[in-house]
Amino acid sequence: MAGSGTAHLRPDDEVLLRVEDLVVEFPAGRGRTVRAVSGVSFDLARGETLGIVGESGCGKSSAARALVQLPPPRSGSVRLDGLELTALRGEALRRTRRRLQMIFQDPISSLNPRRRVRDIVGEGPRVWQLPGDRVDEVLEAVGLDPATAAERRPHEFSGGQCQRISIARALILDPEVVICDEPVSALDVSVQAQILGLLEDLKDRYRLTLVFIAHDLAVVKNVSDRILVMYLGKVCELAPSADLISRPAHPYTRALIASIPGGGGLDLPPADTLISGEPPSPVDPPSGCRFRTRCPRAAPRCATEEPHIRQVGDDHWLACHFPVKE
Amino acid sequence: MRRRLGFGVWLAAGWIGLVLLAALLADFLPFARYDETLAGPPQSGPSAAHPFGTDGLGRDVLSRVVYGARVSLGVGLGAVLLGLGVGAPLGILAGYRRRATDAVIMAVNDVAQAFPALVFALAVVAFAGANLRNVLIVLGVLGVPSWVRLIRGATLSFAEREFVLAARVLGTRDRRILWREILPNVAVPAASYAFIGMAVVVVAEGSLAFLGLSVQAPTPTWGGLINEGRTLMETAPHVVLAPSVVMFLTVLSFNLVGDRLRALTDVREIGLEPVRAPAALPLPTPTHPVRDTLLQVEELRTHFVTPRGVVKAVDGVSFTLDRGRTLAIVGESGSGKSMLIRSVLGLLPGTSIRGGHVYLSGDDLTAYGPAEMRPVLGRRLGTVFQDPMTALNPVRTIGTQVMEPLRVHLRMSRRQARAEAVELLASVGIPDPVRMLRRYPHQLSGGMRQRVTIAMALSCRPDVLFADEPTTALDVTIQAQVLRLLHRLRAERDMAVVLVSHDLSVVAQWADEVIVMYAGKVVERGPAAEVFARPRMPYTESLLQAAPRLTDPVHHRLRVIPGRPPDLAHLPAGCAFHARCPYARERCELEPPPLSEDHHHPYACWYPRPGTTAEQDVRTTGADSRGR
Numbered sequence A: 001m002a003g004s005g006t007a008h009l010r011p012d013d014e015v016l017l018r019v020e021d022l023v024v025e026f027p028a029g030r031g032r033t034v035r036a037v038s039g040v041s042f043d044l045a046r047g048e049t050l051g052i053v054g055e056s057g058c059g060k061s062s063a064a065r066a067l068v069q070l071p072p073p074r075s076g077s078v079r080l081d082g083l084e085l086t087a088l089r090g091e092a093l094r095r096t097r098r099r100l101q102m103i104f105q106d107p108i109s110s111l112n113p114r115r116r117v118r119d120i121v122g123e124g125p126r127v128w129q130l131p132g133d134r135v136d137e138v139l140e141a142v143g144l145d146p147a148t149a150a151e152r153r154p155h156e157f158s159g160g161q162c163q164r165i166s167i168a169r170a171l172i173l174d175p176e177v178v179i180c181d182e183p184v185s186a187l188d189v190s191v192q193a194q195i196l197g198l199l200e201d202l203k204d205r206y207r208l209t210l211v212f213i214a215h216d217l218a219v220v221k222n223v224s225d226r227i228l229v230m231y232l233g234k235v236c237e238l239a240p241s242a243d244l245i246s247r248p249a250h251p252y253t254r255a256l257i258a259s260i261p262g263g264g265g266l267d268l269p270p271a272d273t274l275i276s277g278e279p280p281s282p283v284d285p286p287s288g289c290r291f292r293t294r295c296p297r298a299a300p301r302c303a304t305e306e307p308h309i310r311q312v313g314d315d316h317w318l319a320c321h322f323p324v325k326e
Numbered sequence B: 001m002r003r004r005l006g007f008g009v010w011l012a013a014g015w016i017g018l019v020l021l022a023a024l025l026a027d028f029l030p031f032a033r034y035d036e037t038l039a040g041p042p043q044s045g046p047s048a049a050h051p052f053g054t055d056g057l058g059r060d061v062l063s064r065v066v067y068g069a070r071v072s073l074g075v076g077l078g079a080v081l082l083g084l085g086v087g088a089p090l091g092i093l094a095g096y097r098r099r100a101t102d103a104v105i106m107a108v109n110d111v112a113q114a115f116p117a118l119v120f121a122l123a124v125v126a127f128a129g130a131n132l133r134n135v136l137i138v139l140g141v142l143g144v145p146s147w148v149r150l151i152r153g154a155t156l157s158f159a160e161r162e163f164v165l166a167a168r169v170l171g172t173r174d175r176r177i178l179w180r181e182i183l184p185n186v187a188v189p190a191a192s193y194a195f196i197g198m199a200v201v202v203v204a205e206g207s208l209a210f211l212g213l214s215v216q217a218p219t220p221t222w223g224g225l226i227n228e229g230r231t232l233m234e235t236a237p238h239v240v241l242a243p244s245v246v247m248f249l250t251v252l253s254f255n256l257v258g259d260r261l262r263a264l265t266d267v268r269e270i271g272l273e274p275v276r277a278p279a280a281l282p283l284p285t286p287t288h289p290v291r292d293t294l295l296q297v298e299e300l301r302t303h304f305v306t307p308r309g310v311v312k313a314v315d316g317v318s319f320t321l322d323r324g325r326t327l328a329i330v331g332e333s334g335s336g337k338s339m340l341i342r343s344v345l346g347l348l349p350g351t352s353i354r355g356g357h358v359y360l361s362g363d364d365l366t367a368y369g370p371a372e373m374r375p376v377l378g379r380r381l382g383t384v385f386q387d388p389m390t391a392l393n394p395v396r397t398i399g400t401q402v403m404e405p406l407r408v409h410l411r412m413s414r415r416q417a418r419a420e421a422v423e424l425l426a427s428v429g430i431p432d433p434v435r436m437l438r439r440y441p442h443q444l445s446g447g448m449r450q451r452v453t454i455a456m457a458l459s460c461r462p463d464v465l466f467a468d469e470p471t472t473a474l475d476v477t478i479q480a481q482v483l484r485l486l487h488r489l490r491a492e493r494d495m496a497v498v499l500v501s502h503d504l505s506v507v508a509q510w511a512d513e514v515i516v517m518y519a520g521k522v523v524e525r526g527p528a529a530e531v532f533a534r535p536r537m538p539y540t541e542s543l544l545q546a547a548p549r550l551t552d553p554v555h556h557r558l559r560v561i562p563g564r565p566p567d568l569a570h571l572p573a574g575c576a577f578h579a580r581c582p583y584a585r586e587r588c589e590l591e592p593p594p595l596s597e598d599h600h601h602p603y604a605c606w607y608p609r610p611g612t613t614a615e616q617d618v619r620t621t622g623a624d625s626r627g628r
């Protein structure tokens, strides 16, 4: 799409989190503005995992942070179970924060190097003055031995173990939605598999709803029920995972799949015929469809008119004037 | 991990402690009071009764220096605490709140810092009166702007970290975040700066006292003592010398301790440089024939002697590589894959010991000294690393950097080099190469920078190109472009490529042969297609099944390799993988499996996998372990 629109959103009573027309912008110096997210909408049903995939600069991490209002979006709505988060301020916002938790990419910088694991994980309950001590329980749930781990500091752990500690910290407050921002991309393959498996287990055990953000489509497919593809601050395509990978209709999704060695088993043309050049700067995005500067199917209409999200199949949505039909 | 402080720093800290203690206990020390005249003969040199001698009025110099320390250190401590007390809250506020708060605080700070400090101090003290309190306040206030700047910088760098964001997501209040998350981290740089600040203030107080603008006589101060002694320089130099030396040592000590504290908090990587004189005798190597091939690596070993023991980063790796082929080295972090190519290239930290041989077209590179190695590295072996910025100089244009090897190694003229550089940049797919010559690295995207480093690596037409995770930092679509480029250039230039990667799908697509490393050893080797389709060694098999693939069903359970890689300083007996291997039996714990004799597809395992298709295995394991 690199387009906008809300046609793909489900009725309010079916969803737990609903994000509508999210806009995130930052000053870029010299009076310019980074248009990180420009009118993105999506929703999550309770217990669902939504994967958000895209390359650097597509706005996926900015969108994640806007969900927890850190910082709040420039405009748009984020509704958690009917509660409008963007309208909350101060104490009211702080009180709802615990219902949404986050896990970050860098396992090392996610943990305060000067605190012990027990204090890091126990911070949430202490802030909320919750009774009982669940630190041991959640440490066990993420596969760490409380007896040996709790009194140590982060630098004594490997990257994968640090990521487990981050997950424990997020879980201890019993959040409804957990936003995972590239949680495994800094990890080795074998550790990545452990963490992905752990997230799936915890999702069942604690009945979590997950937003899973990553640049690696194979990883996203592994854990997600639906996948949202983003490009330069816009939504390209949204579909159930298997459907998106087996029947990609947006030119950018196809390029993404074709760029992965093996091409996902699809018989796609070589990647260099599906995408060219480099992504433009989000400070000065192209008019119309933002993908048009790299799209082999671009036509004059793509420069003047922004494509809107429309349905092309069973729960399969996309924003493109000339999608690929097969 | 405790880093050593070093002997000098302990000495410096000891000296500071001694001076401090003497100043505190001055009243109880067995010497004459500082103002007692004719405690000994005037202007006498050092003696048993007066170790530092006496001054013009026969006062004990040691006593005066010790009492002087009270003023100097007292002013130092007071001024530093004052600066910290005012500067730290402002700095933390500016760094944490940012925006308007930051802008206002920093604007005022910049103005304050623009004041000529010493002139200001002189003026104020001259006006308000030269006494201990005024000097302390003036020096303290003068230090505030630097404190604000330092604390703000430290706060900023931590406020950006994810753990602070995580605390806010938890709903932690700002005050608690500052107190629990930020303050403890800012404390270390602040402590180090406090020592350096002490040194600065002691010198400043000395200067004021020397000008007679500090505490007035008869109370001695170091600067004052030096001033008094000035007139006796000819007849009794010790009167000037004693306070000067003490002050010099004290200032030096404060600086030393402060610097060292700062270095402790700096996390820097070990620099890699061509091996200098070997740190120890090279490891012994069995004899072997030299083959007729482009690159032959025989029993290569790289060990590090550390306080924890000998770390065997690379432990007996052999392979050969011909022109026009790509060899991939795969493994997880700590498997030794990057260390292996650094070892082949001779780019190792000085603390390593290398053994074995590396032959390039029959020349033994391990016999080369750094001076002989340099032309080989530039011309015959090219390198591309994960982070293009390590290879690019940020302050020089792309043009100068691409032309440099052409001019140095190939001795081209400026014009020739320029023309060649344009051609090189075009060949790596850079649009408008002529304009590119004038640009700086920071003006390019990551993908473009990596293309430039590839152009530089190829400029002297190397025989072998070593690429260590060349596309890991790049986006997927750009990664595909760069890998295709490497593949094309390999064919065009008839060179060999050694590709180090953690990404098995990349390796499967672009490599002819693959080496799988585990704990510094080769555990399996063979044609890439075959190794990936029919892995024999269980680690290779697990690795393949642990990596998610696009063709796997949604919510497919990946194979989990339990545990962690072994500690390279304490390798287990037997097979290094045995603690994590589902097929391990007793023999695996006792005897290390050798690499099998099979030249086509050797592996190191006592109980190898049958070598049926991994595809089937993945499906069945997947179905079993999913179980829901």
Ligand code: SF4
Pocket (backbone or CB within 6 Å): A001, A002, A250, A251, A252, A289, A290, A291, A292, A293, A295, A296, A297, A298, A299, A302, A307, A319, A320, A321, A322, A323
């Ligand atoms: S065909 Fe047009 S609308 Fe569709 S992705 Fe390409 S440029 Fe955008």
Ligand code: SF4
Pocket (backbone or CB within 6 Å): B537, B538, B539, B575, B576, B577, B578, B579, B581, B582, B583, B584, B585, B588, B593, B604, B605, B606, B607, B608
């Ligand atoms: S030798 Fe034994 S422990 Fe090692 S990989 Fe083979 S079966 Fe597993």
